Amino acid sequence: MDRLDKLESISVHILREAYANFKSLCMLWSIGKDSTVLLWLARKAFLGHVPFPLVHIDTSYKIPEMIEYRDTMAAKWRLNMVYGQNKEALAKKQTFPDGTVDRIACCRLLKSEALKHTLSGQWPRYRFDHNIQKYVLDQNTEPYTGVIVGARADEEGSRSKERYFSPRDRENEWNIGDQPPEFWNQYKTDFEPGAHVRIHPLLDWTELNIWEYIDREKIPTVSLYYDQGAGKRYRSLGCYPCTSPVDSTARNPLEIIEELRGGKFANIAERSGREQDKADGGSLETLRREGYM
Numbered sequence: 001m002d003r004l005d006k007l008e009s010i011s012v013h014i015l016r017e018a019y020a021n022f023k024s025l026c027m028l029w030s031i032g033k034d035s036t037v038l039l040w041l042a043r044k045a046f047l048g049h050v051p052f053p054l055v056h057i058d059t060s061y062k063i064p065e066m067i068e069y070r071d072t073m074a075a076k077w078r079l080n081m082v083y084g085q086n087k088e089a090l091a092k093k094q095t096f097p098d099g100t101v102d103r104i105a106c107c108r109l110l111k112s113e114a115l116k117h118t119l120s121g122q123w124p125r126y127r128f129d130h131n132i133q134k135y136v137l138d139q140n141t142e143p144y145t146g147v148i149v150g151a152r153a154d155e156e157g158s159r160s161k162e163r164y165f166s167p168r169d170r171e172n173e174w175n176i177g178d179q180p181p182e183f184w185n186q187y188k189t190d191f192e193p194g195a196h197v198r199i200h201p202l203l204d205w206t207e208l209n210i211w212e213y214i215d216r217e218k219i220p221t222v223s224l225y226y227d228q229g230a231g232k233r234y235r236s237l238g239c240y241p242c243t244s245p246v247d248s249t250a251r252n253p254l255e256i257i258e259e260l261r262g263g264k265f266a267n268i269a270e271r272s273g274r275e276q277d278k279a280d281g282g283s284l285e286t287l288r289r290e291g292y293m
Contacts, residue, residue, distance in 0.1 A: 028149050033211070119147060154205075166179060
């Protein structure tokens with residue numbers, strides 16, 4: 001097998017291990033390239049069907065093309081799509097830049113808090129109803145005990161400290177110093193009641209691997225990753241007040257691969273356009289210890 005085949009095989013194995021060991025399982029889908037590759041792998045692992053809900057945390061500040069892409073793919077692939085939102089913070093204008101808080105506080109409220117309460121079932125969830133092609137209130141309030149995430153170790157420093165199966169405590173907090181050892185393909189999947197586990201099937205993938213796989217598999221991705229004629233594209237996607245495009249004329253995965261293999265982005269951080277990273281001293285570890293994605 002080549003490198004991509006090996007990565008695919010490991011990821012599919014982890015997805016199946018998660019499904020076999022967690023009664024209430026979900027997968028986070030940010031609409032970005034990594035979680036979209038993860039969605040593709042899940043469909044491969046389960047023969048075209050994703051047997052658990054996809055959870056999206058909607059901050060209401062996502063770039064409109066991202067939400068359009070989300071709903072188009074949910075309908076096309078008949079996904080069990082669920083979203084959660086911190087409606088209280090939005091109503092009180094506890095947001096950035098048009099509200100009363102800074103970038104980090106905004107991320108904490110609209111992402112970390114929304115994720116924590118959506119996963120626990122304490123806040124309303126909204127699911128995509130394929131019969132009417134709209135989102136409706138989800139009656140399921142069961143907490144998710146297993147949460148599949150598209151994090152990669154090379155993307156940002158704190159992610160390199162994760163395990164394939166990485167527990168969070170009852171308050172959704174991450175104790176970096178108390179992570180289980182993982183030897184070869186032996187994973188700890190039994191944790192204390194009340195905890196939930198973040199599962200990382202893409203941990204060993206790189207940004208280059210992701211784009212090579214997107215090109216090989218012809219995975220449909222949101223158009224924001226490609227230059228539309230203005231000489232700019234997004235390398236990493238998030239909320240529009242905190243995400244900047246990069247100068248690039250790459251219009252397809254092959255051209256992005258060329259930029260990463262020794263071209264202009266070979267030595268530039270992938271998240272260099274994400275302003276919240278800079279506001280937090282160049283690291284998201286503080287937010288991620290509190291439950292951030």
